[in-house]
Amino acid sequence: MDIRQLEIFVCVAERLNFTEAAKHLYLTQSAVSLQIADLEKQLDVKLFARNSHSVQLTAAGQVFVKEAKFIITTSEEAIKRTRYTASGFGGTLRVGFLESHTKHFLPKLVKDFRHSYPKIKLLLTQLSWGDLNLALERGDLDIGLTMSVSLQNIPKVAWQTLYQDVECFVMPYDHPLANQPQLDLTAVAREPFVVLNREVAPCPYDFTLRLCVNRGFTPNFVERPFLTEILLTLVESGEGIAILPYFTTKPYASPSLRFIKLEGDDAQVEMVASWKRTNRNPAIPLFLNKARGAIQFFQNSMGLPPSNDSNEHLSSI
Structure with a gap:
């Protein structure tokens, strides 16, 4: 049994006509009949009562059409959520930040990110310098907002400068x-x-x-x-x-x-967004892009010179 068989069954059940269902599905009537027969064999029940004049759902068929629709809908949602996550438009992003160093730009960044990506669950955690670094190393965080001086000796951590x-x-x-x-x-x-x-x-x-x-x-x-x-x-x-x-x-x-x-x-020091180099969370670049926008707003309000977006670092391994 697969999703396609269920879709064929639901199509026939809604029309109670094999010929009309075949046209809608762009299949031959014999192909539709074979799929229904195979489905009935797998379930070991009759789904339709057929004669030369009409097609009707059996009692078992009436129950199964509801279940089939539920399975199809659930499957579609699962696929959609998976694709959202793979493209960065769903899933979870865990962000750690220092207790004071981000308060001037983080509220705008969080608001903009949640507005643009409402399907992504954004988890924010305030941490001390040492705990933030440890969480990055362990993979407990996807992104750490910190100062570059704290990352010089942490292996396998990349960072992007937000501003000087x-x-x-x-x-x-x-x-x-x-x-x-x-x-x-x-x-x-x-x-x-x-x-x-x-x-x-x-x-x-x-x-x-x-x-x-x-x-x-x-x-x-x-x-x-x-x-x-x-x-x-x-x-x-x-x-x-x-x-x-x-x-x-x-x-x-x-x-x-x-x-x-x-x-x-x-x-001279740098405020940076950092992440573990092996972290493949597709929401990371989406967050970094929004961070650049929030920082640009902050720079304009404070008279900061523009930061170099390509200024990305990887500490030695």
């Missing part, structure tokens, strides 16, 4: 150094620093340390909060200064905070 960012000294507006156009290294060497706790954010912690060491001093870390929002509050309260990416942090930072750009190539 630059690290800044961040301090309260009333700090003695807040009105300086740029800061000399000696001016901040003795400053207390607030940095994210290394347990949840090892990459930002190490990156801040490296930036300072590259400029000739070891920072004095006085506070190690677990969330960027708390870090910004501590800086605004005068507990110390911090080093944070400008475009990623400025949109939701208090207007009472001053950002002073760091010079040097090592102060």
